[in-house]
Amino acid sequence: xxxxxxxxxxxxxDHPILSIPAAMRVAKFTNKEAEDxxxxxxxxxxxxxxxxxxxxAKSPSSPTLSTPSSPPPVQLHQVKKxxxxxxxxxxxxxxNLSLQMKRSTAHNRATTIYAEEMKKPDDEMTLSxxxxxxxxxxxxxxxxxxxxxxxxVAAGRIYVSPLKQDMKGNFPxxxxxxx
Numbered sequence: 526x527x528x529x530x531x532x533x534x535x536x537x538x539d540h541p542i543l544s545i546p547a548a549m550r551v552a553k554f555t556n557k558e559a560e561d562x563x564x565x566x567x568x569x570x571x572x573x574x575x576x577x578x579x580x581x582a583k584s585p586s587s588p589t590l591s592t593p594s595s596p597p598p599v600q601l602h603q604v605k606k607x608x609x610x611x612x613x614x615x616x617x618x619x620x621n622l623s624l625q626m627k628r629s630t631a632h633n634r635a636t637t638i639y640a641e642e643m644k645k646p647d648d649e650m651t652l653s654x655x656x657x658x659x660x661x662x663x664x665x666x667x668x669x670x671x672x673x674x675x676x677x678v679a680a681g682r683i684y685v686s687p688l689k690q691d692m693k694g695n696f697p698x699x700x701x702x703x704x
Contacts, residue, residue: 632673
């Protein structure tokens with residue numbers, strides 16, 4: 526049976542305008558087997574669309590161009606998004622909220638540590654933003670980028686939750702006060 530399926534795949538590659546059942550009949554499947562939806566699915570899943578070639582490659586006047594020797598790439602099916610049950614959706618919301626709180630706490634801790642380091646004289650500073658980021662990662666398991674820490678401390682947002690990306694034109698209250 527596998528040999529017949531391979532034959533049907535080869536026929537379908539050689540003659541892309543044939544339907545799957547017609548390719549199966551050409552490959553010596555019986556009419557009953559060619560109408561079997563399960564066998565049609567096996568052949569269909571193994572067949573990928575033929576490779577599109579330029580007209581230049583097909584012309585006999587250009588001997589330097591050749592057709593690709595490798596088989597065409599396999600088309601992957603798009604994964605269907607699963608509908609969550611109400612319990613699963615609620616659990617996902619709870620997990621997302623706890624992750625958001627964890628990230629917010631890590632962000633607050635990172636900005637606080639770096640702000641305290643900035644208050645020290647230059648000769649006493651021991652923690653760079655990279656080290657603060659590693660320290661927070663070890664404590665919370667959340668990576669806060671060093672440029673984010675520097676930017677937030679420079680803007681005066683110390684021990685403040687990260688700003689939510691807002692629509693252009695809307696200013697957070699702290700930014701509005703600095704204007």
